[in-house]
Amino acid sequence: MLKQVFSARLFKDQFDRRSALSMIGMTALTIGLFSGSVQAATTIKWAHVYEVGSPYHQAALWAAEEMTTKTDGRVTIKVFPASSLGKEVELNEALNFGSVDMIYTGAIFAGSAYKPLALSGLPFVIRNYDHWKKYRDSELFDGIKKGYEKTTGHDITGFTYYGARHVTSNKPINSPEDMEGMKIRVPNAPMFLMFPKAVNANASPLAFSEVYLALQQGLVDAQENPLPTIKFKKFYEVQKYINLTGHMTNSLVTVVSGMTKNRLSKEDYALLDEVSVKAAARASDDINEAEENLAQWFRDQGLQVVEVDKKPFQDKVNSYLNSIDSGFSKENLSGISAL
Numbered sequence: 001m002l003k004q005v006f007s008a009r010l011f012k013d014q015f016d017r018r019s020a021l022s023m024i025g026m027t028a029l030t031i032g033l034f035s036g037s038v039q040a041a042t043t044i045k046w047a048h049v050y051e052v053g054s055p056y057h058q059a060a061l062w063a064a065e066e067m068t069t070k071t072d073g074r075v076t077i078k079v080f081p082a083s084s085l086g087k088e089v090e091l092n093e094a095l096n097f098g099s100v101d102m103i104y105t106g107a108i109f110a111g112s113a114y115k116p117l118a119l120s121g122l123p124f125v126i127r128n129y130d131h132w133k134k135y136r137d138s139e140l141f142d143g144i145k146k147g148y149e150k151t152t153g154h155d156i157t158g159f160t161y162y163g164a165r166h167v168t169s170n171k172p173i174n175s176p177e178d179m180e181g182m183k184i185r186v187p188n189a190p191m192f193l194m195f196p197k198a199v200n201a202n203a204s205p206l207a208f209s210e211v212y213l214a215l216q217q218g219l220v221d222a223q224e225n226p227l228p229t230i231k232f233k234k235f236y237e238v239q240k241y242i243n244l245t246g247h248m249t250n251s252l253v254t255v256v257s258g259m260t261k262n263r264l265s266k267e268d269y270a271l272l273d274e275v276s277v278k279a280a281a282r283a284s285d286d287i288n289e290a291e292e293n294l295a296q297w298f299r300d301q302g303l304q305v306v307e308v309d310k311k312p313f314q315d316k317v318n319s320y321l322n323s324i325d326s327g328f329s330k331e332n333l334s335g336i337s338a339l
Helices: 002-041 056-071 086-095 115-121 129-136 141-154 190-198 207-216 227-232 260-261 267-302 310-323 331-337
Strands: 044-046 075-080 102-106 155-169 183-186 202-205 220-228 240-254 303-309
Touching: 044 202, 056 075, 056 260, 056 267, 056 331, 075 115, 086 102, 115 141, 115 202, 115 240, 115 331, 129 141, 129 155, 129 240, 141 155, 141 260, 141 331, 155 227, 183 190, 183 207, 183 303, 190 202, 190 310, 207 220, 207 331, 220 240, 227 267, 240 260, 240 310, 267 303
Parallel strands: 044 075, 044 102, 183 202, 183 220, 240 303
Antiparallel strands: 102 240, 155 220, 155 240
16 A cells, blocks of 8 residues: 555656656747747838928838738838938948948939939939839839949839929029029038039038028028928928929938848848838829929918029029039930930
8 A cells, every 4th residue: 555655656746747847848948939039020220311290201100010010020110210310421321330221311312322323313304203203113223223232232122202302592583693602501412512503502511400400590591402391391480482493303212231131031021122112102102292282381381482484594504514524324314314
């Protein structure tokens, strides 16, 4: 009897020990699987200089939601707006160090690394939104995009319409002569200097985040941006006139760092490319729609909106471009004009 009790207790102890070990093993496996899933998840930092209320930021937030859904949480995007991770030049540099993964940047800024990318930003080259879309979908742009990617090691995953640029000021501008000697803020990239130089204005490159205060304090007389940007940044609060010069049409590119591309599987990177293209299209249509309605909105705010005869400005620009080396081939220029 004693022997049977002893055997029963021994069996129970062994069973309890095996059960405990089994539970420990299952717990370790669960923790390991959980840890592996955490380690496998990738967070992408998408930085830009635009306001949270802009279509660009809203499109980026939409892309972030789509990416989380499409990858079942394997890849998440965190968006950093309004220069929170640096000014535009700094963000372009940050791609090379992996401190950001994705950025919105002007095609002209990105063109400092590969000049043909800035082609569509030449003064008076893009005629309207339909022309811009034809360029976006063209073999010409596809070849330029591949050239940028080969040169920099970074990928362009989206091309977004930024809009036609117009001059705001505290006096009306009806002719190029009205801009002579005017101190006008432009972005800090060489191509933006072409229009002011052509009309004998004094260009003052300033960071985007500094423009409102410079206008308010009278450090500059004028600035130039698309109508939606003038609204987002509230430049109309410190300027009296919006002069519809339409002298340049700008675009943003969505750029993904080569280091980030290498961190993602081919499947997840293809999804990132897909949502970037769709986000760019959404923002582009929103900007175009806003452009069509904002002239009246500014009038309703009490501003003077000046309808400008563009031809004298275009003649000045053409004379200036003919006198310098613009850096673009005749094939590029004739190709975009023919679209």
